Each structure stands twice: as C-alpha cells, then as structure tokens.
Amino acid sequence: TEDQRTIFYTALYHTLIHPSVWQDVNGDYRGLDNKVYNSKTFTYHSIFSLWDTHRATHPLYTILCPEKVPDFINGFIDDFEKAGHLPVWNFPGNETWCMIGNHSIPVIADAYLKGIKGFDAEKALNAMIKTVNRDTFGLKAYREKGYIPADTEGESVSKTLEYAYDDYCIAMMAKAMKKDDIYKEYIQRSQNWKNIFNPKTGFFQAKINETFVEPFDPREVNHHFTEGNAWQYAFSVQHDMDGLIQMLGGKEQFEAKLDEFFNSESKTTGRDQVDITGLIGQYAHGNEPSHHIGYLYNYVRKSAKTEYLLHQIIDNFYKNAPDGLIGNEDCGQMSAWYVLSAMGQYPVNPCYQKYSSFQNGVCFFDKIKIDAGKQVFNYDKKAIDLANFGWIEKNDGIDSIGDYHFDIHGHRMHDDIVPIPFILKGTKLFKDKQQIELACADTTAAIYFTTDGSDPRLSGVKYTEPIEIKENKTIKFVAKHSSIYGDPSKIATATFKKIVKDKTITLKNAPAPQYSGGASDALVDGEYGIEQWQLGGWQGFEGVDLEAVVDLGREKDFNSIILNCVEDQNAWIFSPAEIQFYTSHDGKKFELLSTQQSILKPNTEGAHIRRLGIEKKGKARYIKLIAKPQNPIPAWHKGAGGKGWIFADEIIID
Numbered sequence: 001t002e003d004q005r006t007i008f009y010t011a012l013y014h015t016l017i018h019p020s021v022w023q024d025v026n027g028d029y030r031g032l033d034n035k036v037y038n039s040k041t042f043t044y045h046s047i048f049s050l051w052d053t054h055r056a057t058h059p060l061y062t063i064l065c066p067e068k069v070p071d072f073i074n075g076f077i078d079d080f081e082k083a084g085h086l087p088v089w090n091f092p093g094n095e096t097w098c099m100i101g102n103h104s105i106p107v108i109a110d111a112y113l114k115g116i117k118g119f120d121a122e123k124a125l126n127a128m129i130k131t132v133n134r135d136t137f138g139l140k141a142y143r144e145k146g147y148i149p150a151d152t153e154g155e156s157v158s159k160t161l162e163y164a165y166d167d168y169c170i171a172m173m174a175k176a177m178k179k180d181d182i183y184k185e186y187i188q189r190s191q192n193w194k195n196i197f198n199p200k201t202g203f204f205q206a207k208i209n210e211t212f213v214e215p216f217d218p219r220e221v222n223h224h225f226t227e228g229n230a231w232q233y234a235f236s237v238q239h240d241m242d243g244l245i246q247m248l249g250g251k252e253q254f255e256a257k258l259d260e261f262f263n264s265e266s267k268t269t270g271r272d273q274v275d276i277t278g279l280i281g282q283y284a285h286g287n288e289p290s291h292h293i294g295y296l297y298n299y300v301r302k303s304a305k306t307e308y309l310l311h312q313i314i315d316n317f318y319k320n321a322p323d324g325l326i327g328n329e330d331c332g333q334m335s336a337w338y339v340l341s342a343m344g345q346y347p348v349n350p351c352y353q354k355y356s357s358f359q360n361g362v363c364f365f366d367k368i369k370i371d372a373g374k375q376v377f378n379y380d381k382k383a384i385d386l387a388n389f390g391w392i393e394k395n396d397g398i399d400s401i402g403d404y405h406f407d408i409h410g411h412r413m414h415d416d417i418v419p420i421p422f423i424l425k426g427t428k429l430f431k432d433k434q435q436i437e438l439a440c441a442d443t444t445a446a447i448y449f450t451t452d453g454s455d456p457r458l459s460g461v462k463y464t465e466p467i468e469i470k471e472n473k474t475i476k477f478v479a480k481h482s483s484i485y486g487d488p489s490k491i492a493t494a495t496f497k498k499i500v501k502d503k504t505i506t507l508k509n510a511p512a513p514q515y516s517g518g519a520s521d522a523l524v525d526g527e528y529g530i531e532q533w534q535l536g537g538w539q540g541f542e543g544v545d546l547e548a549v550v551d552l553g554r555e556k557d558f559n560s561i562i563l564n565c566v567e568d569q570n571a572w573i574f575s576p577a578e579i580q581f582y583t584s585h586d587g588k589k590f591e592l593l594s595t596q597q598s599i600l601k602p603n604t605e606g607a608h609i610r611r612l613g614i615e616k617k618g619k620a621r622y623i624k625l626i627a628k629p630q631n632p633i634p635a636w637h638k639g640a641g642g643k644g645w646i647f648a649d650e651i652i653i654d
Contacts, residue, residue, distance in 0.1 A: 132166055434496075
C-alpha cells in the first residue's frame with residue numbers, strides 16, 4: 001500500500017541520518033583527545049549510538065553502503081589511539097559513556113567476517129582486546145570472577161550479558177585471523193552469561209556474595225538492568241541460542257518461556273522507565289534489548305509464531321504519522337529493524353560470517369530491488385533471502401546459529417565453561433549458626449569447597465550435604481566436570497559474618513521492592529550503605545514516611561539516636577524534611593523525645609552520606625522514628641512537585 005511504502009522509505013531515511021561526517025572539507029577533525037588532526041585517508045564520523053545500532057543498523061549498512069563501513073571503523077581505531085578505548089556512545093567528537101557494553105566491537109568484527117576491507121584488522125583486533133581489558137565499568141570483576149557482582153557495579157546483569165557478547169565477537173574475528181589462542185580465550189569468556197543464570201527461576205539475576213538477590217520479580221525495572229527488566233534480558237544471548245535452549249531445559253521449555261514472555265501482563269513493576277514502550281506481554285519493541293526476540297521461535301521451528309508477532313509489531317508500532325514510532329529512534333535502530341524485517345530478514349546475532357544467519361520473517365512487499373554498489377539484486381516475495389546476494393549458501397532453516405564445537409559424546413569442547421556454583425541457601429549475616437547450601441546451574445557438575453581459605457580446585461572437599469557454620473567463615477567453591485569438559489569453573493567466594501542481633505525492627509511502610517536493602521532488618525543489621533546507592537544495601541521509600549519501631553530487647557540507657565541516610569538530588573533522593581524521635585517502655589504508648597527538621601539546599605554534586613539525629617540521654621526498650629520525605633519536591637528542583645525519596649541504611653542507637 002502507499003502507507004507501507006511511505007513508512008518503509010521514511011524508515012530507510014532515518015537509518016541514514018547518522019552517523020554524521022565530523023570533519024572539515026580540508027580533512028581536519030577534532031579527535032577524542034580534543035586536539036585537531038587531519039586525515040586524507042578516511043572520513044571521520046561521529047554520533048554512534050552503538051548500544052542501539054550494532055543490532056540492526058550497522059548490519060544493514062554492510063548491505064546498503066559497504067563502502068562507508070571502513071570509514072566508520074577507521075574512526076573507531078582513531079578514537080582508540082587518541083583515548084585508549086574504542087567508542088561506546090560517540091557524540092559529536094566526544095565520548096558520552098551514556099550506555100553500556102563496548103559495541104563498536106561487533107560492528108568491527110561483523111564487517112571483517114563479511115569480507116569488508118579498507119581498515120587495519122591487526123590494529124582493530126588489538127583495540128578490541130585492550131578495550132575489554134580495562135578496569136572500568138565492572139570489567140575487572142567480569143574478567144576475574146566471570147560475572148559482575150551487583151554490589152560492585154550498577155546494571156550488573158545487563159553488563160555481564162553484553163560483555164559476554166563482545167567477547168564472542170572478538171573470538172570470531174580472532175578465529176578468522178587464525179589467532180587460535182585469542183579465539184580460545186574469548187570464546188570461553190563469551191560463555192560468562194551462564195554465571196548469572198538462576199536455574200530456580202529460569203532468569204538472569206543479580207548476585208551478591210555468590211547469592212542471587214531476593215526478592216525477585218522478573219517484571220521489576222531496577223538498578224540491576226539497563227533500561228529493562230529480567231524478562232526483557234531473558235533472551236540476551238544472541239551468540240549462543242543453543243546454549244540458552246539447553247540451559248532452559250530444551251526446545252519445548254524454550255518455546256513455553258517465549259509464549260509466557262509474549263502473553264504476560266503488559267505491565268512492569270519497580271521504577272518508571274520511559275524507554276519501555278510498545279509492550280506485547282513483557283516484550284518492549286520501543287527499546288532495543290527486545291528487538292531480536294520475536295525471531296526466536298525460528299530456533300525451535302515454530303516460524304508461524306514469529307510471523308504472527310512480526311505482523312503485530314509492524315502493523316501496530318509503525319504508522320504513517322508524526323508519532324508513528326512506538327519508541328525512541330535511537331539513531332536509526334528502530335527503523336533499521338523495520339527495514340530488515342519488512343524485507344523478510346533480521347540478524348538475531350549481528351556479528352556472524354554467514355548472511356544466511358539472518359532469520360527469515362515475513363516479506364511485506366511483492367518485489368524488492370537492492371542496489372548494492374555495482375550490483376543490483378531483485379527478489380520476489382517467495383524467494384526473499386540474502387543468500388541470493390551470492391555471498392553465502394542459502395539458509396536451510398537451521399535451528400541454531402553459533403560457532404561451538406562438539407565431541408563425539410555431544411559435549412561442547414574447549415569453547416565451553418562450567419558455570420560458577422552459587423549459594424542456594426544461607427545469608428551473609430547470621431545469628432548463632434546456619435546451614436549453607438550450594439548449587440550449580442549445571443546439575444551434572446560436582447561441587448568442591450574449602451572453609452580454610454585454600455584453593456578448592458586443589459584441596460576441595462566434594463559437596464554432598466549442607467555446610468554448617470557457627471562463626472565467621474569464608475567458603476570457596478568450584479564446580480567440576482569429568483575430563484571431557486576440561487577446566488573447572490572459576491572460584492566462587494562467599495563470606496559469612498556472625499552478628500549479635502540484639503535489636504528487632506518493625507516498619508509501618510515497606511520499602512520499594514527494588515530498594516529493599518537485601519533484608520527486612522537491614523536498618524538494624526550493623527551493615528552500612530555506601531555512597532554508591534545504586535549498588536543496593538539501602539532501603540528506599542518514595543513519597544511515604546519511613547516509620548520504624550526498634551525493639552532493644554530490654555530497657556536500655558542510650559545517648560544518641562542517628563538515622564544514616566544518603567542524599568543524591570540528581571536522583572530525587574533527599575534528606576528527610578523532618579525526623580520525629582519517640583520512646584516507649586511497653587511498645588504501645590510512645591512519648592515524643594525530639595523533632596529534627598532540615599532545610600533543603602540545592603546540591604548537584606552527587607551522592608553524600610548524611611547522619612541525622614539527636615544527642616540526648618534516655619532510657620527505653622522501644623524507640624520509634626518517623627522520617628518524613630520532601631513532599632512535594634521544591635520548586636527549584638527539576639522534579640518540582642513530584643515525590644521525593646528517602647534512602648536509609650541503619651538506625652544507630654548508642
């Protein structure tokens with residue numbers, strides 16, 4: 001129809017607005033080190049929304065304008081030489097760091113694997129390796145532990161998954177360049193996604209102290225994910241769908257999980273995330289982490305379900321109207337999805353040598369002609385397949401896409417890993433004694449542990465029953481397979497601290513689920529939150545009083561009562577407007593001891609710990625504290641009129 005053609009060509013136009021030339025006509029450009037350089041050998045571009053565009057926009061460029069791709073990559077290499085890292089989100093001529101991953105890497109590897117020339121592959125591979133071996137943004141923990149613990153880095157689940165994908169891309173390029181040692185190292189690293197898979201829930205989850213964080217709601221949008229929730233990242237293993245299908249229990253279970261994903265209630269919990277739009281169940285077409293998921297039914301030979309979903313998405317989320325897109329265009333990714341999908345093709349894995357890895361969808365046009373440089377290709381609706389470009393064999397409807405090797409027993413060989421085991425039962429802080437239970441996502445693996453600090457790979461005891469601890473203890477443990485599987489997992493290390501719990505607490509209002517502090521008694525457990533509130537540990541209350549009653553167990557003298565808070569006005573987190581302190585001897589009748597009010601002043605310098613309270617002697621068994629939020633938020637703040645947060649961790653009674 002005329003509407004379909006208008007939408008298609010509008011989308012095509014959008015995909016070609018960025019990246020933009022960032023260079024004068026004489027070849028001058030400003031590098032990432034803020035100095036002016038001159039290039040006559042390539043045209044420097046900027047505005048690379050790579051977290052978004054590596055998925056479909058850049059693979060589309062390899063078809064429509066392969067002659068421009070070397071300019072992009074030469075610019076990436078130039079950025080590395082000027083700044084010491086490949087670009088993450090380059091805008092204009094500056095690094096913004098506003099998204100996660102290192103997704104110039106799949107763009108480079110995809111171009112190399114498809115035979116696009118015009119850049120120095122050795123320099124590019126070196127830049128890729130050095131970029132992922134920095135110590136920033138959780139990369140150090142990722143390398144050392146095989147995943148990013150949630151108490152060391154925000155958005156730890158998303159970062160672990162995306163770093164694993166970048167590692168896969170490095171492995172594929174290294175393999176094509178016949179650098180086998182690099183290939184083996186990075187293909188194993190690409191399996192790190194397994195280290196955050198919780199077999200109990202079937203989701204990727206945040207871990208602290210080798211324990212999956214509770215409570216868990218897969219619909220919850222929180223600081224463990226980037227612009228999404230556990231549902232929207234449940235299928236973010238684009239490079240190893242075989243492995244994910246196996247981890248979920250097989251093709252039937254995989255299909256059932258997809259069915260649940262697309263048929264769940266279209267509602268998220270937790271914080272409000274404006275990017276999550278275009279919902280079909282928990283699928284969010286308005287944001288990029290969901291973009292490949294509609295095609296995953298092809299992996300279990302249920303293409304009719306893929307076709308049904310594509311019709312839903314294309315018919316409902318792309319309109320010939322000023323507000324015709326369901327989400328943020330993100331420098332062409334939203335439209336690139338449409339262009340490729342309307343042509344009947346989509347790259348679930350956007351870094352793969354074979355164009356036949358593009359997944360078949362539904363071609364919306366009777367005829368398509370692609371002018372790719374000197375060649376013109378025509379298809380009709382029945383024959384649409386990028387294999388017709390003559391670049392690769394025709395897609396035969398294979399179930400899987402990957403580059404993993406199997407032995408005669410069906411085990412994946414040197415490219416696989418044994419997942420890191422985890423704490424199934426046991427808390428970091430305990431009273432008296434507790435039983436620690438260990439588990440592994442690979443239930444056929446044996447677990448070995450030590451409690452004396454030694455290496456469990458060398459001197460570990462085989463785990464057969466819960467481990468009882470009665471004092472402070474550090475448990476180190478690994479999972480091992482028979483020699484067929486090769487190396488054991490990375491070492492998991494969990495510490496347990498025995499505490500004197502002489503206080504109990506009752507809260508009138510529960511904290512927000514995504515800011516629970518990790519335990520119901522987090523405000524009296526002796527552990528203190530740090531300024532990086534995004535890592536958890538704090539209890540957060542939005543727009544409601546923090547009202548707590550602390551039972552000291554018996555009548556006690558006290559000298560002071562302090563509420564330990566964090567303030568970050570950039571995140572709508574403020575010191576309480578007022579705190580009321582009460583005492584009681586019976587827990588029923590409370591007397592007001594003191595009231596402290598705070599005058600809020602503008603402060604945009606980040607997060608700060610605030611200790612608010614009173615120095616006053618008294619005697620009581622029960623102490624009640626009522627902290628009132630800044631409601632409404634003052635007129636001078638960018639959130640004026642909204643609800644303020646209180647973030648607290650520990651009521652300190654001396």
